[in-house]
Amino acid sequence: MTVWDRPEPPTQPVPLDRERIVAAAVALADEGGLEAVSVRKVAARLDAGPMRLYRYISTKEELFDLMVDAVHAEIRPEEQPGDWREALRVLAHRTRQTALRHEWLADLLGGRPALGPNRLAVTEATLAAFDGFADTDTVMRAVETVSAYFIGAIRREIANLRAERATGLSNHDWQRAHGPHMTRMLATGRFPALAKAVYEGTDVDAETSFATGLDWVLDAVATKLIRPST
Structure with a gap:
């Protein structure tokens, strides 16, 4: 099952979803390149625990896939x-x-x-x-x-x-x-x-x-x- 097919976890007290996670990851990458992106750094940017992010994404490669797809919205004619x-x-x-x-x-x-x-x-x-x-x-x-x-x-x-x-x-x-x-x-x-x-x-x-x-x-x-x- 791909990351796009997998349902998101139930809402937690501190709002979190894949869209916010990806936006934070893109911001980090814009500032410092892909080497600046990690689950821990994204979690810190969102003021959330790293383990919470693993409920939305399984690997850093999945996060990169989501980031690429997010910016393809800018490529779409x-x-x-x-x-x-x-x-x-x-x-x-x-x-x-x-x-x-x-x-x-x-x-x-x-x-x-x-x-x-x-x-x-x-x-x-x-x-x-x-x-x-x-x-x-x-x-x-x-x-x-x-x-x-x-x-x-x-x-x-x-x-x-x-x-x-x-x-x-x-x-x-x-x-x-x-x-x-x-x-x-x-x-x-x-x-x-x-x-x-x-x-x-x-x-x-x-x-x-x-x-x-x-x-x-x-x-x-x-x-x-x-x-x-x-």
Whole structure:
């Protein structure tokens, strides 16, 4: 029985339910990452005994599943997307925006999907936009391909943000600090392709890079999606 199927315990003198538990866990994770979340710390945030929480959740993994599902309410589109391309674009951008608000989400994306109501609603809205395509397997591969792109891009962006905070250096500051070494290495002539990229490439912000890559992946997916002839 999943955590969503298991009934909650009867109300206690101090009000407690899974919604409050999850909200407290999300707040802790927003403040200090997943390492800041434990049953004991969540209980302390709620001024409750840890053993009481185990009546609502069995493991920390269940708590993480509930947290992921809770923030999927922010990913769920406000309206049903009009077509498959819009659906996947909305999914990608809303997932990125949610991960930037809740950086810990990047650490939990890409594994086995949590089967909570918000996650299922997001998946339903995405798949419903493919109505009219008869080949279900192709549709599933399309969703998986686009998801693999944006999950990887989100994780990389979050990793860069964490590195900036850890070092106190922005990407531009880091590049300037390592500029002399890179210049010496490129001057050896051993890395001509890299030198071309460094000296001729255009530096773009993370949002532009994300959107451009997403459009390229969607263009590629479009070549595989063929509506059945009528």
